[in-house]
Amino acid sequence: xxxxxxxxxxxxxxxxxxxxxxxxxxxxxxxxxxxxxxxxxxxxxxxxxxxxxxxxxxxxxxxxxxxxxxxxxxxxxxxxxxxxxxxxxxxxxxxxxxxxxxxxxxxxxxxxxxxxxxxxxxxxxxxxxxxxxxxxxxxxxxxxxxxxxxxxxxxx
Amino acid sequence: xxxxxxxxxxxxxxxxxxxxxxxxxxxxxxxxxxxxxxxxxxxxxxxxxxxxxxxxxxxxxxxxxxxxxxxxxxxxxxxxxxxxxxxxxxxxxxxxxxxxxxxxxxxxxxxxxxxxxxxxxxxxxxxxxxxxxxxxxxxxxxxxxxxxxxxxxxxx
DNA sequence: GCGGTGAGTTTGAAAAACAAACCCTCACCT
DNA sequence: AGGTGAGGGTTTGTTTTTCAAACTCACCGC
Numbered sequence: 001x002x003x004x005x006x007x008x009x010x011x012x013x014x015x016x017x018x019x020x021x022x023x024x025x026x027x028x029x030x031x032x033x034x035x036x037x038x039x040x041x042x043x044x045x046x047x048x049x050x051x052x053x054x055x056x057x058x059x060x061x062x063x064x065x066x067x068x069x070x071x072x073x074x075x076x077x078x079x080x081x082x083x084x085x086x087x088x089x090x091x092x093x094x095x096x097x098x099x100x101x102x103x104x105x106x107x108x109x110x111x112x113x114x115x116x117x118x119x120x121x122x123x124x125x126x127x128x129x130x131x132x133x134x135x136x137x138x139x140x141x142x143x144x145x146x147x148x149x150x151x152x153x154x155x156x
Numbered sequence: 157x158x159x160x161x162x163x164x165x166x167x168x169x170x171x172x173x174x175x176x177x178x179x180x181x182x183x184x185x186x187x188x189x190x191x192x193x194x195x196x197x198x199x200x201x202x203x204x205x206x207x208x209x210x211x212x213x214x215x216x217x218x219x220x221x222x223x224x225x226x227x228x229x230x231x232x233x234x235x236x237x238x239x240x241x242x243x244x245x246x247x248x249x250x251x252x253x254x255x256x257x258x259x260x261x262x263x264x265x266x267x268x269x270x271x272x273x274x275x276x277x278x279x280x281x282x283x284x285x286x287x288x289x290x291x292x293x294x295x296x297x298x299x300x301x302x303x304x305x306x307x308x309x310x311x312x
Numbered sequence: 313g314c315g316g317t318g319a320g321t322t323t324g325a326a327a328a329a330c331a332a333a334c335c336c337t338c339a340c341c342t
Numbered sequence: 343a344g345g346t347g348a349g350g351g352t353t354t355g356t357t358t359t360t361c362a363a364a365c366t367c368a369c370c371g372c
Contacts, residue, residue: 007202009266011255034307046163090281099167110165116294119285125246129275138272151190230338
């Protein structure tokens with residue numbers, strides 16, 4: 001019944017192949033905050049310098065970051081998110097929201113984000129068509145490619 | 157100015173500490189789809205069995221998965237998401253949405269999800285307070301804990 | 313010319329990932 | 343009673359990564 005030999009075609013997996021390695025999403029967090037310099041990244045993330053250099057190369061290659069000079073002579077660079085990189089912010093938001101809710105007490109959230117509407121941002125994933133918040137029970141998966149099995153009645 | 161020695165307190169980092177290792181989010185994808193048996197996971201994810209066993213232990217310990225028997229004699233188990241695990245689905249949704257948009261042509265999405273409203277689900281992260289879709293420019297970060305620097309005017 | 317900063321690279325040891333083989337309990341067949 | 347096979351892992355030995363610390367190189371200010 002379920003017997004796909006190789007990993008399935010999957011956009012989650014494909015996205016994680018680009019940003020799923022250790023530190024990559026933290027790099028994105030930092031550059032989204034404007035902290036795009038190498039030494040800032042090392043300090044703020046706590047990653048080994050060589051690993052960070054590898055990650056940065058990969059993220060630049062993937063079109064998620066750009067490396068641009070903020071000073072010639074002495075040459076100095078800064079990493080910034082591309083449009084595609086910024087569009088990964090929802091991933092960061094949902095991760096943060098989960099962590100705030102499950103791993104913290106209500107009053108020691110390390111960071112509060114203010115939305116333009118004036119309120120504190122609590123990110124909610126909604127359905128674009130109807131606007132309702134997405135709940136697991138409301139989903140049904142329809143595999144489009146071969147190699148998928150959906151055992152339960154529900155979906156991801 | 158920016159000089160935090162150690163990694164910062166951060167809910168994104170904390171969440172990734174639980175689910176950020178290779179394969180963990182793919183495990184979650186599978187269990188959310190109802191494919192929670194060990195051999196299914198091995199096949200569908202393509203992970204080495206030992207690594208998978210390690211991940212499963214960790215996810216169970218973290219309260220994201222439960223391991224429950226679907227048959228005594230012979231003892232057989234199935235992994236399922238806990239409530240906390242299901243609440244990570246928004247992370248999967250945003251990853252999938254990004255991958256569909258940036259890594260695929262419009263017509264070869266490996267999986268389409270149908271929402272209870274009858275339409276195809278396109279997940280959008282919105283502000284709970286005002287309901288508007290979240291855009292980077294509308295955010296402002298307010299660090300609550302020491303150790304944070306927000307260089308740019310914008311926020312993550 | 314001396315010390316310091318930024319942005320990495322090099323080096324060598326420790327940890328993780330990997331693939332393949334193995335193990336154990338049971339069920340089913342004959 | 344013996345053989346086969348499934349499910350759910352563990353073991354083994356090898357290849358990759360990670361890691362921390364030290365090092366490099368270009369430049370600036372003193």
